[in-house]
Amino acid sequence: MTATGLVGHDDIDALIMRLRLGTEASELHGSLCGYLAGGGSLRGTSVLAALQLDGEATDPSPEDLALLQRLARQCASELADPELGFQPLLPEDDRPLAERAEAMVDWCRGFLGGFGLAGTSAHANLSDEAQEILRDLGTVAASSFDFGDETEDEDALIEVQEFVRVAALLLHTECTAADPSASDTLH
Numbered sequence: 002m003t004a005t006g007l008v009g010h011d012d013i014d015a016l017i018m019r020l021r022l023g024t025e026a027s028e029l030h031g032s033l034c035g036y037l038a039g040g041g042s043l044r045g046t047s048v049l050a051a052l053q054l055d056g057e058a059t060d061p062s063p064e065d066l067a068l069l070q071r072l073a074r075q076c077a078s079e080l081a082d083p084e085l086g087f088q089p090l091l092p093e094d095d096r097p098l099a100e101r102a103e104a105m106v107d108w109c110r111g112f113l114g115g116f117g118l119a120g121t122s123a124h125a126n127l128s129d130e131a132q133e134i135l136r137d138l139g140t141v142a143a144s145s146f147d148f149g150d151e152t153e154d155e156d157a158l159i160e161v162q163e164f165v166r167v168a169a170l171l172l173h174t175e176c177t178a179a180d181p182s183a184s185d186t187l188h
Contacts, residue, residue, distance in 0.1 A: 007075055008068060008071055008072040008075055009090070010026050010027070010030075010090050010091065010092055010093070011026075012068065012072075013026035013029055013030060013072065013090065014026040016065055016068055016069070017029060019062075019065060020049075020061055020065060022049075022054050022055075024054065024111070025104065025107045026090065026104075027089070027090060027091050027092070027104035027105070027107045027108040027111070028107040028108060028110060028111035029052075029054075029111060030072070030076070030089065030090035030108060030111065031089065031107065031108035031109060031110065031111025031112040031114075031115065032052045032054075032111035032112065032114055032115035032118075033048060033052065033072065033073060033076050033111075033115060034076050034080065034087075034089070034111075034112055034115065034169055035111060035112035035113060035114060035115025035116035035117075035118075035119070035169075036051055036052060036115035036116065036118055036119050037073070037076055037077050037080055037115075037119075037173065038080055038112070038115075038116060038119075038169050038172045038173035038176060038177075039115065039116035039117070039118075039119030039120075039121060039123070039124065039172065039176050040119050040121035040123045040124075040176040040177055041115070041118060041119030041120070041121065043073055047066065047069070048069040048070070048072070048073050049061070049069065051118065052114075052115060052118060053118065080169065080170065080173040081173070081177075085170060087166060087169060087170055088162075088166055089105070089108045089112075089162065089165055089166060089169070090108070091104045091105060091108060091162070092104050098148065098151065098154055098155060098158065099146065099148060101158060102146050102148075102154075102158055103146075105141065105158065105161060105162060105165065106141065106142060106143075106144055106145075108165065109138050109139075109141040109142035109165060110142040112138060112142075112165075112169065113135070113138055113139060113142055116135070116172065119176070121176060123175070123176040123177075124176070127172075127175060127176075128175060130171070131171065131172055131175050134168045134171060134172060135172070137164070137168065138165065138168055141161060141164075141165065
């Protein structure tokens with residue numbers, strides 16, 4: 002866990018390794034955020050079941066299940082934060098640019114998958130802006146990168162991260178406003 006007590010990228014990475022989930026930490030976080038942003042509910046189901054993730058390992062330990070629940074509460078809280086403090090969970094800024102860019106692609110791919118798994122009626126009534134945002138997230142999810150100027154590439158990644166951050170918040174707001182019960186996703 003990070004110094005702030007939040008579940009961090011490394012925590013998720015270690016969990017994925019223990020459970021042999023066959024995904025990346027950023028993709029798992031994106032999937033969970035997409036599921037919650039899309040109005041999905043975790044009431045009566047586990048995070049792994051909701052996201053249709055099966056590990057090759059035996060059943061998750063109580064500690065691993067608690068970590069997943071803590072991550073779900075963290076995601077729900079950040080998406081609903083009135084201060085708009087939500088951030089996609091990506092490798093730290095000291096990691097190589099290519100690794101962080103690929104993690105952004107993984108996060109978007111996960112977000113779209115989780116959003117689709119939420120399957121709520123709110124999806125049928127998305128605004129034109131929200132539909133365009135989903136298309137743009139799909140473009141990011143399908144991206145591959147050619148790196149050239151480190152400063153320009155870093156600036157471009159920061160812009161993409163900010164777009165993705167705001168996109169997730171907007172989709173969450175739109176889908177949970179359409180379905181008030183979606184805001185109570187964890188009980």
